[in-house]
Amino acid sequence: xxxxxxxxxxxxxxxxxxxxxxxxxxxxxxxxxxxxxxxxxxxxxxxxxxxxxxxxxxxxxxxxxxxxxxxxxxxxxxxxxxxxxxxxxxxxxxxxxxxxxxxxxxxxxxxxxxxxxxxxxxxxxxxxxxxxxxxxxxxxxxxxxxxxxxxxxxxxxxxxxxxxxxxxxxxxxxxxxxxxxxxxxxxxxxxxxxxxxxxxxxxxxxxxxxxxxxxxxxxxxxxxxxxxxxxxxxxxxxxxxxxxxxxxxxxxxxxxxxxxxxxxxxxxxxxxxxxxxxxxxxxxxxxxxxxxxxxxxxxxxxxxxxxxxxxxxxxxxxxxxxxxxxxxxxxxxxxxxxxxxxxxxxxxxxxxxxxxxxxxxxxxxxxxxxxxxxxxxxxxxxxxxxxxxxxxxxxxxxxxxxxxxxxxxxxxxxxxxxxxxxxxxxxxxxxxxxxxxxxxxxxxxxxxxxxxxxxxxxxxxxxxxxxxxxxxxxxxxxxxxxxxxxxxxxxxxxxxxxxxxxxxxxxxxxxxxxxxxxxxxxxxxxxxxxxxxxxxxxxxxxxxxxxxxxxxxxxxxxxxxxxxxxxxx
Amino acid sequence: xxxxxxxxxxxxxxxxxxxxxxxxxxxxxxxxxxxxxxxxxxxxxxxxxxxxxxxxxxxxxxxxxxxxxxxxxxxxxxxxxxxxxxxxxxxxxxxxxxxxxxxxxxxxxxxxxxxxxxxxxxxxxxxxxxxxxxxxxxxxx
Numbered sequence: 001x002x003x004x005x006x007x008x009x010x011x012x013x014x015x016x017x018x019x020x021x022x023x024x025x026x027x028x029x030x031x032x033x034x035x036x037x038x039x040x041x042x043x044x045x046x047x048x049x050x051x052x053x054x055x056x057x058x059x060x061x062x063x064x065x066x067x068x069x070x071x072x073x074x075x076x077x078x079x080x081x082x083x084x085x086x087x088x089x090x091x092x093x094x095x096x097x098x099x100x101x102x103x104x105x106x107x108x109x110x111x112x113x114x115x116x117x118x119x120x121x122x123x124x125x126x127x128x129x130x131x132x133x134x135x136x137x138x139x140x141x142x143x144x145x146x147x148x149x150x151x152x153x154x155x156x157x158x159x160x161x162x163x164x165x166x167x168x169x170x171x172x173x174x175x176x177x178x179x180x181x182x183x184x185x186x187x188x189x190x191x192x193x194x195x196x197x198x199x200x201x202x203x204x205x206x207x208x209x210x211x212x213x214x215x216x217x218x219x220x221x222x223x224x225x226x227x228x229x230x231x232x233x234x235x236x237x238x239x240x241x242x243x244x245x246x247x248x249x250x251x252x253x254x255x256x257x258x259x260x261x262x263x264x265x266x267x268x269x270x271x272x273x274x275x276x277x278x279x280x281x282x283x284x285x286x287x288x289x290x291x292x293x294x295x296x297x298x299x300x301x302x303x304x305x306x307x308x309x310x311x312x313x314x315x316x317x318x319x320x321x322x323x324x325x326x327x328x329x330x331x332x333x334x335x336x337x338x339x340x341x342x343x344x345x346x347x348x349x350x351x352x353x354x355x356x357x358x359x360x361x362x363x364x365x366x367x368x369x370x371x372x373x374x375x376x377x378x379x380x381x382x383x384x385x386x387x388x389x390x391x392x393x394x395x396x397x398x399x400x401x402x403x404x405x406x407x408x409x410x411x412x413x414x415x416x417x418x419x420x421x422x423x424x425x426x427x428x429x430x431x432x433x434x435x436x437x438x439x440x441x442x443x444x445x446x447x448x449x450x451x452x453x454x455x456x457x458x459x460x461x462x463x464x465x466x467x468x469x470x471x472x473x474x475x476x477x478x479x480x481x482x483x484x485x486x487x488x489x490x491x492x493x494x495x496x497x498x499x500x501x502x503x504x505x506x507x508x509x510x511x512x513x514x515x516x517x518x519x520x521x522x523x524x525x526x527x528x529x530x531x532x533x534x535x536x537x538x539x540x541x542x543x544x545x546x547x548x549x550x551x552x553x554x555x556x557x558x559x560x561x562x563x564x565x566x567x568x569x
Numbered sequence: 570x571x572x573x574x575x576x577x578x579x580x581x582x583x584x585x586x587x588x589x590x591x592x593x594x595x596x597x598x599x600x601x602x603x604x605x606x607x608x609x610x611x612x613x614x615x616x617x618x619x620x621x622x623x624x625x626x627x628x629x630x631x632x633x634x635x636x637x638x639x640x641x642x643x644x645x646x647x648x649x650x651x652x653x654x655x656x657x658x659x660x661x662x663x664x665x666x667x668x669x670x671x672x673x674x675x676x677x678x679x680x681x682x683x684x685x686x687x688x689x690x691x692x693x694x695x696x697x698x699x700x701x702x703x704x705x706x707x708x709x710x
Contacts, residue, residue, distance in 0.1 A: 122576050126619040146619065180622040304613040307606060 002167040005133040006031040009097070009164070010039050012140040015172050018068050020044060020059060020438055022052040026072020027112060028099035028161040044438065044467060046431065047459035049076050053083020053154075054428050054457070055435035057092045058395060058418045063439035064217070066148050067094040073101055074112030077158075078119065082425055084154045085123040089422025090238060091211065093152035095143050102162040103131055117158050125153030133166035138173055145176045150183030151302040152215060183301060187318035187326050195273075195297045195314045196330040200340055202271035202295075204352045205231045208254065208283075211238030211421070212276015212300060212320050214414040219243065221324035222275065228331055230349040232356055234262040236277050237406055240417040245410030246390075251356065252365070255283040256557050257403045260363035263555070263563045265356050266291060274298045274312075276320040278305045280422070281559075289562035299323045363555075363568055365407055374548040375524050377401070377476040381408035383527050384446060384474060387535060392416070392444040395432040397453030398424045400482035403553040405448040427456025433471040434463055444472070444535065451477040452501055461514035464540040472534050472541045475507060478549045486552045490567070511542035520544040570597065570618065579603065579611050583636070585701035594622065598703045631707040637676045637700045639664070640686070643693030644671040652692060659685050670695060 003011075009032060013021070020042045025033045036043055046052045049071045056067030067087075071080055077098040087094045101110040117129045126146050128139050136159075143155040199205060213222050213235075219242050226233050226249050233243045234251040243250060252259030254266055266272065272294045277283070279298075284290040287309055296312040298305075299320055306315045316323055334340040367378040381404050384392070394409055395418045396402040402419055411417045418436055420428040429447035437445040447454075454475050464471050476482075485499040511518030517539050521530040527545065534541040555566040574581050583600040601611060608628070615624045644652050644666075652671055656663055659681065665672035675685055679702070686694070 122572055178619070181619055302617070304610065304617055308610060311606075 001169070003170050004031070004035075005136055005159075005164040005166050005168070006035045008133065008136045008168065008170050009140065009159070010035055010041065011170060012137055012172060013041060013068065014039060016066070016140070016144045018066070021068045021070050022046055022055045022059070022435065023070035024049050024052055024072070024076060026074075026076045026099060028073045028101060029070065029159075029164065031161075031164045032070065032099075042438075044434070044463065046434075046463050048457060049079035050083050050427070051431035051434075051457050051460045051463070053080045053087065053094065053096060054420075054425070054431035055438075055460075055463075056094050056096075057083060057087045057090075058432035058435035059439045060093050060435075061418050062393060062415055062436040064415070065093075065439075066144055067092070067435065069094065069096040071096070072099040072112070073116075074114050076112075077114055077116040081120060081123070082423075084120055084156065086420045086423040086425045086428065087154040088123045088125070090420065091152050091215065092154065093147040094154040095140075095147050096154060096156045098156060098158050099164070100129070100158045100160040103160045104162070106160065116156065120156050123154075124156050125151075127156040127158070129158040130160070130163050133163050133168040136163070136168070137171060141173050141176060142178065145178070146181065150181070151305075184303075184317050185301070185319040185322050187299070187316050187323035189326070191314055191316045192323065192326045192330060195316060196327055196334075198271055198295055198297060198314060199229060199231075199273065199327075199331075200334070200345075203348055204269045205229075205271040205273060205349070206251070206265050206269040207231050207233040207273045207275060208236075208266065208277055209233060209239045209242050209275045210236040210277025211242075213239055213242040214276075216276060216301075216320035216322075217414075218276070218321035218324050219414045221321055221328060223247070224328055225324055225331075228328065230345055230353070231273070232265060232353065234258070234266065236280070236283060236421070237402075237419060238421045239277065240406060241411035241414045242276075244412040246412055249353075253406055255280075255563070256285070256559070257407070257553050257555060258283075258563075259360075259365055259407070260555055260566060260568065261356050261359035263557070263566060264359045267562075267564045268355075269294045272296050274300070275324070276300060278302075279308070279310045281309070283563075284310060285557055285561050285563040285565075289564075367551075369524055371524060373524070375521060375527060375545055377404050377478070377545070377547045377551055378408050379524060380474060380476060380527055380545050380547065381405055381448065383531055384448070385409045387528065387531050388444050388446070392446050393418065393436050393440060395419065395429045395436060395445065395447045397429040397447070397449040398426045399450050399453065399484075400478075400486065400551075400553050401448050401450040401453065401476045403483075404476065407553075409448075426450075426453035429453065430457050430460045430471075430473060431463075433473070434460060434467075434469055437469045437471050438467070445470075447471065447473045449473055449475045450482055451475055451479060451504060451507075452481045454507075455504070458510070461511065461516050461540065461542070465515040468538075469540060470538045472543065474531075474543050475545060476547050477507070477544050478547050478551065479504065480549060483553070485550075486556075489550065489552065490556070491558070507542055507544040516540040516542055518542050518544070520546070522546045570615070570621075573614055573618065574601075574611075577610075577614065579607070583699075583701040585703050587703075598701070600702055625706075627704055627706060632704045633707060634678055634702050634704040635676060636679065636682055636702045637674070638682055638686075639698050640673045640675065640689060640694060641665075641670050641696040642673060642689050643669060643695060645669060648692045652689070655685065655688050661685070
């Protein structure tokens, strides 16, 4: 039986288990929008296509499923590029369907035509232009497979109007045969043995874990390894929540705005065990001076991540969880055969853990909140942590707000910290909060924002109100583009230019104009009551926290410097 | 693939593409220059592309390499004979003639191509077009 392309597409999505689509209609996809309400798929109408991608991205991160986007051709498609590039940098499984002009019109500069396949080639894991209705099913099957396996990433599928309108037999391929794509999940036994050997013989080991641990669902195995072999753990921004932030072996986040003890431990270690992380420049700083005394083990599912910026002694191309399970087996067997002893391990690392505790005491993360002074942003984050009992899902915007959220909210579970790490997109947080709330309707979801970032996708308040999503937005309002102002403050002698954004709307009135709740706190004593009020309502809330204007994020390492050169105040 | 190279700052010294026995599969021969870690990254990044089925690194192995070049060289009364002599020595062909120019077709290894260009240069090379190298591994059996 022949059915229309639009129906084929929606049937494919149902077969892939898609429950939610984030979309925005347009001329070339009206056929799909005609069929969509007849399915069981929930459509979330955003107010900007960029927000659709960020929402799908956060939905994927919060649920472990593939996020799905549907937008029209031309400007609809180009509006998704920032979101796609962010999902690409952070390895998030998202499939973006863009409408396209009819196949006969492609290349003629038609109305609302862009070569979106060409434009997104460098920032998608893969992309497709479907030329025949009969190709829809196989392409969709492949797209979902590619997005969600190996190192996940965004896949774009371009659908011309006539392909959507055309008819074809519908046959959903059960097996996926892609001879040129075979990600390797199994850790090589020989490499595991070498890694285990290095770990047993190290005196000052550190585990450096990243987003890969969360994607691989390997947080339990990571904790088991750290506890079994008494190894302290630091994570990247993307790895927060992959290891409990309240654990005694927790070093804090490392890198440009990481904790003192994390950066010092990494610099002084004799063995760095990298798991699901890619040695980004925010972590390594000056690569020649990164981990000068250490041997390196690198577990990563993507072979191109290995030896890209840093040379390693034991590379292991594998799924994190697979590799960790094998490592744990090595150690447990060793304990059973008495080739290694638990008391020896404990004694070996005792001095190292003591040294780390010393660093923590010397320079802990700190700030001063006076009772009658201006509100400090770190205080707001700590109050959010306290009042949500550390159990909320936190999304962030980008800049100082993002760093304070990462430093002062102690994430203990994976998939609870959702931020645009690799690309750093301002305007990510509010649509992300929407996506996360839809994925986890029973969780408290809070976007920790800056006053600059929040204005970039503020229109999504309408999406939150329309869908009755109880998301809360905590604006750390210093009336500056804080992070850039911090650079100008520290490196350019306070020559502030282009960073003063005091000209802004009244956020409380703006929230109310959208039909949300607007609250404000101007004194430290108002912070807790305002948060409590926000958490008590099931309506979306925007809170304007008027914070100290010139507060800086510390520690801070200047770009290109060694990680030990931390500015502490 | 080209945007992979330009996007990541790798350089393409020469590039050639054509169909293989299987019409659904093309073969690209690419020449690049870099240190061993860079070459390792290039190979890994190429493998990562979904449309790439296989990547073979011929560096340091035994292989046959050929490139084809068409050279338009000045051939006035005084230099005609010399041009034809060089063509004869290198066993290449003249494929076009006019009152002022000969167009010569040369096929061979990089050294042969460079040599003939060097010898013809003083006679006045007007235009040169090269195909890019193709290469195939030598058989052991």
